[in-house]
Amino acid sequence: MIYPIVAYGDPILRKSTRFIEKEEMDLKKLTADMFETMYSANGVGLAAPQIGMNIRMFVVDGTPFSEKDDEDDDDEPDLSLVGFKKVFINPEVIEESGEEWAFEEGCLSIPGIRxxxxxxxTVKIRYRDADxxxxxxxxxxxxxxxxxHEYDHLLGKLFVDYLPTLKKQFIKKKLTDISKGNVDADYRMRFPGRR
Structure with missing residues (x-):
């Protein structure tokens, strides 16, 4: 089942999620549905709040970053992401360490903005799988x-929260447009105030 992606402005994207109880739901089915939804939107990660569920769960598949981009000969594929396909249930980040580095991020809930x-x-994380x-x-x-990035969704944080003040001011109208449904996305979305 492919879920619509919840758009920026929906209150669920700003809520801290709750832990899942064992056998509370069919985690294997939900995992499969989340992967299907993520792939249909060409994403590399998807958190439960992005499909309207206030639970601590996200899926990732870094394969697109492991493939060489033919348009950019200098862009080397990240071979560490080959086979990096996982579900994280009730994750808890234990530690973040190492050097800070920048990367241009985007989000399925905020199409067209990067x-x-x-x-x-480096991140150390404790989690459960679908079994x-x-x-x-x-x-x-x-x-x-x-x-x-996906863990932030479980805490009610979005990548735009990390942007400099000037950039936030620059994208403010675009964010408002997204929340009103005035955006082009090549996947189904659910907008605040609309059901």
Missing amino acids: GDVYRLD WNEFEEEYGGMAARIIQ
């Missing part, structure tokens, strides 16, 4: 960034 976000290059197995793992580079 901006440089500085994040630490309720618990893991504690450390990720670096682009994998860490994807995790940090």
